[in-house]
Amino acid sequence: MIRHGCDSRFWLVGFLLLSCSLVTSAQAAVPSPPNPSAFNEKELFAYKAKGHGSAAGQVFLRAVSGKAVTQAGASIFLIPISSYTRVWFDKQVRESACLSKSGSSSTEATTAQSSVVECLRTVMDHLLTDKRLLPYLRVTRANPTGHFWFTKVPAGRYYVVSLQEGSGGAHQDERAVGIAWLTLELDADEKATNLVVTDCKSSLC
Numbered sequence: 001m002i003r004h005g006c007d008s009r010f011w012l013v014g015f016l017l018l019s020c021s022l023v024t025s026a027q028a029a030v031p032s033p034p035n036p037s038a039f040n041e042k043e044l045f046a047y048k049a050k051g052h053g054s055a056a057g058q059v060f061l062r063a064v065s066g067k068a069v070t071q072a073g074a075s076i077f078l079i080p081i082s083s084y085t086r087v088w089f090d091k092q093v094r095e096s097a098c099l100s101k102s103g104s105s106s107t108e109a110t111t112a113q114s115s116v117v118e119c120l121r122t123v124m125d126h127l128l129t130d131k132r133l134l135p136y137l138r139v140t141r142a143n144p145t146g147h148f149w150f151t152k153v154p155a156g157r158y159y160v161v162s163l164q165e166g167s168g169g170a171h172q173d174e175r176a177v178g179i180a181w182l183t184l185e186l187d188a189d190e191k192a193t194n195l196v197v198t199d200c201k202s203s204l205c
Helices: 002-031 081-096 108-129
Strands: 053-059 077-078 137-143 145-153 157-170 175-186 191-197
Touching: 053 175, 077 081, 077 145, 081 108, 081 137, 081 157, 081 175, 081 191, 108 157, 108 175, 137 145, 175 191
Parallel strands: 053 191
Antiparallel strands: 053 145, 077 137, 077 157, 157 175
């Protein structure tokens, strides 16, 4: 009887050890969730070819005075929305900390503006210097009134983004610095017009 009891205990211990081993193996077999910031080129293949759509509009920022400030020659980028670019946009553009700097005097304001511009350039370079993404980006330039056009655009979802570096009137309250942006969903052969690309501090977004 005593030996039978010992055998039973040894069998129970062995069963528990085997069960733990199987649970550990099953947990190890479960794949980890994908990294949302990882670059996945499969999401972008459709954006590389020439399409039949187009997009046109105006890019500007709002100065303190309320005036719409445009910048002739500013680059406007059409950036496909993917897991990779969405993480960049949400962290670097939508919630950018660059614009928190300010100055009270005119000298401080000028210094702060230069600092903000450098910060925003870094934000843009974080994405635009990624060679993996370059084949899928489209770029054009604004005319003197801030108007722009994109042609031969494939269907898809995009960020329209432009860094505005402070052009405007001679007075500080007529100048503006920031990133103007818009999200755009374009169907095949669609001609999107009158797009408003701004810093979304107004009701236009």
